[in-house]
Amino acid sequence: MLVEVKVPALSESVAEATLLSWHKREGEQVDRGENLIDIETDKVVLELPAPAAGILAKIIKDDGTTVTSGEIIATIDTEAAGASTIASTSATTAAAAETGAGATLPSGQPAPAPSPVTSEVPPMMPAARNMAAQANLAPAEIGSIKGSGRGGRITKEDVAEHVDRKAAAPSVPTSSEPAPKPTPEPMSAPTLVTPQAAAPTEIEGDRPEQRVPMSRLRARIAERLVQSQSTAAILTTFNEVNMQAIMDLRARHKDKFEKEHGVKLGIMSFFVKAVVAALKKFPIVNASVNGSDIIYHGYYDIGIAVSSPRGLVVPILRNADSLSQAQIERQIADFGRRAQDGKLTIEELTGGTFSITNGGVFGSMLSTPIINPPQSAILGIHATKERPVAENGQVVIRPMCYLALSYDHRIIDGREAVLSLVAMKEALEYPMSPLLGD
Numbered sequence: 154m155l156v157e158v159k160v161p162a163l164s165e166s167v168a169e170a171t172l173l174s175w176h177k178r179e180g181e182q183v184d185r186g187e188n189l190i191d192i193e194t195d196k197v198v199l200e201l202p203a204p205a206a207g208i209l210a211k212i213i214k215d216d217g218t219t220v221t222s223g224e225i226i227a228t229i230d231t232e233a234a235g236a237s238t239i240a241s242t243s244a245t246t247a248a249a250a251e252t253g254a255g256a257t258l259p260s261g262q263p264a265p266a267p268s269p270v271t272s273e274v275p276p277m278m279p280a281a282r283n284m285a286a287q288a289n290l291a292p293a294e295i296g297s298i299k300g301s302g303r304g305g306r307i308t309k310e311d312v313a314e315h316v317d318r319k320a321a322a323p324s325v326p327t328s329s330e331p332a333p334k335p336t337p338e339p340m341s342a343p344t345l346v347t348p349q350a351a352a353p354t355e356i357e358g359d360r361p362e363q364r365v366p367m368s369r370l371r372a373r374i375a376e377r378l379v380q381s382q383s384t385a386a387i388l389t390t391f392n393e394v395n396m397q398a399i400m401d402l403r404a405r406h407k408d409k410f411e412k413e414h415g416v417k418l419g420i421m422s423f424f425v426k427a428v429v430a431a432l433k434k435f436p437i438v439n440a441s442v443n444g445s446d447i448i449y450h451g452y453y454d455i456g457i458a459v460s461s462p463r464g465l466v467v468p469i470l471r472n473a474d475s476l477s478q479a480q481i482e483r484q485i486a487d488f489g490r491r492a493q494d495g496k497l498t499i500e501e502l503t504g505g506t507f508s509i510t511n512g513g514v515f516g517s518m519l520s521t522p523i524i525n526p527p528q529s530a531i532l533g534i535h536a537t538k539e540r541p542v543a544e545n546g547q548v549v550i551r552p553m554c555y556l557a558l559s560y561d562h563r564i565i566d567g568r569e570a571v572l573s574l575v576a577m578k579e580a581l582e583y584p585m586s587p588l589l590g591d
Contacts, residue, residue, distance in 0.1 A: 156205045158227040160220045163194060163499070170194045171369050172218045172226065174282075177209045183229060188276060191495075192220070193369050197502060198463065198495040207231035276300070277307040281494075284312045284462070309462070309493055370464045381526045385442075386562040389521040390570050394578045396537050396552040399423050402584055414479035421457065421485050422478040424509055427580035428532060429453050429474045432507060435573040437565055439506050441527040447564050456508035456525060457485055461492040467508055467525060468492070468501045513537065513554065522559050529564055532577065533557035 163170060173191040177183055185206040192199045207229045214226040277285070277295070285295055290312070298315045300307040367375065381387070403418050410418040432439040432453055440449045453474045456467040468488040470481060491497050508525045513536040522533035537554040544551075558574040 154231045155210060156207070156229045156231055157225045158189060158201070158204060158229060160192065160222055160224045160226060161199065161201065163222045169219050169221050170199070172214055172216055172220060173198070174216050175212060176276075179209055179212055181209050183207060183209050189227065191282075193463075194499065197466075197497050197499055203229060205229055205231050208233040276305065277312075281307045281309045281312045284309055284316075288312070288316050290315075368463055370466070374464055377526060378523050381524050385524055385526065385529075387521075387524055387559055388562045388567070388570070389557050389559045390567070390574055391519075391558075392556050392574050392578050394554050394556055394581045395542070396420075396554050396581070398582055399584055400552055410479070414483070416479060416482045416486055418478070419482055419485070421509070421511065422481040423581060423584055424511075424532070424534060424577075425455055425457075425470065425473055425476075425481050426478065426584075427577045428455060428507060428509060430580045431573045431576035433474070434576050435569045437569050438530045438560065438573045440564060441506070441529050442561065442564055443527070450506045452506070454504055454506045456505035456528075457488060458508060458510035459488050459492045461495070463495065466492055466497060466502055467505065468497055469503070469505045507531070509534065519555050519557065521557055524559055524561060529561040530570070530573075531559050532574075533559070 160170065171193045173193050175190045177187075177189055183189065183203045183206065185204070186202045188200045189203050189209070190201050192201055210228045210230040210233070212227050214220055214224070218226075220226060277300075294315075295307070295312075298307050298311050299305075301311055399420060403420070407418045410416075436449055437447075439453065440447050442448070452472055455470045455473040457470060458465055458467050470476065470484055473481065476484070488497065488501075505525065505528060507528055508522075508531040510522050510531060511534040512520050512522075513534050517535050518538070519535055520533055522531045524531050533556065535555045535557070537552045539550050540553045541548050542551050542553060543549075556574060556578065558570055558577075560570045
């Protein structure tokens with residue numbers, strides 16, 4: 154019986170997707186639920202499990218093909234599973250015969266057959282696969298990595314640990330010939346977000362170049378940013394916040410907080426709370442434009458920009474006004490982990506009424522963030538640095554952080570923008586310890 158393998162249903166906001174790489178070849182055995190192929194949309198990478206056990210009879214759509222919801226991309230022959238097992242056994246026996254297996258020892262006992270060597274790549278997380286491709290790891294080498302993920306899957310951390318061990322191991326010459334001189338490495342090229350579709354490096358003399366196609370996510374990011382700048386009247390207002398109170402509060406509560414809630418007390422939950430407080434005072438900053446209408450949102454879905462191997466993604470904290478700081482910290486930590494493994498869902502990346510981006514984690518001192526349409530404003534957080542400031546007529550050193558609020562001037566006037574940013578600043582400089590409760 155032939156079972157069709159179809160592209161899963163995509164969300165309404167996702168029209169098409171790209172097939173990244175098949176993990177099985179035609180004629181190979183597959184188990185029900187085993188990941189057959191990774192499918193990339195402009196939001197997430199989806200794993201497509203096998204709908205039934207059997208033999209992968211035919212691959213209809215190859216790597217790199219653009220597909221839509223419900224499209225048939227392969228077929229599985231469920232009745233050929235037994236035949237595959239017999240064929241596999243016969244192949245192993247034949248291989249053993251060629252290597253001398255089946256011969257008898259002087260004692261009359263049959264010689265043991267050598268174990269067949271396989272180079273099949275074990276299950277890997279998308280982020281781990283990308284890192285392995287960038288490190289040029291061979292399938293046999295990948296097969297030696299022990300996976301620590303769910304079901305023995307290899308994670309990005311497993312690959313990174315393997316690469317580190319490999320780099321630290323001394324190089325041993327395999328012959329008496331002198332080792333060739335190492336070729337100078339070219340300057341770092343842009344991050345390859347989809348190694349499967351990458352073109353080979355084109356070298357002209359000592360000026361190497363590499364041409365790679367944009368991933369769907371990168372192309373979507375580019376499209377939305379250009380759309381934002383070409384359709385919105387973006388203006389940015391700045392302020393600075395004294396982070397001393399938050400740092401003192403974290404120092405007093407961090408151990409107890411982590412013990413009670415099982416998550417570290419970061420600074421993002423303070424910013425989320427401050428943003429929600431400001432949006433409640435100035436609802437227009439939480440609104441969006443729809444044609445000639447203004448949509449006022451009676452809820453607070455806050456997007457948190459997260460860096461991932463595929464690019465920047467913005468998962469959504471739904472109903473952030475009803476979440477405690479512990480719940481916010483848990484969700485943000487979970488977003489970060491799953492972004493690295495490509496496990497965020499389309500639903501988690503869809504919607505949002507306001508966004509927060511933290512360039513400070515990379516050392517940014519000041520920037521003008523671009524609005525994430527159809528939202529009308531975004532808060533940019535920057536690096537906290539000790540600087541001299543005036544307090545009560547005295548110059549003191551305080552941990553200061555610049556804030557940038559970019560807003561759509563079509564619907565948000567300067568007064569509302571400035572006052573909402575001031576409201577965020579005040580909420581951050583005078584945080585309340587009851588916010589730490591559930």
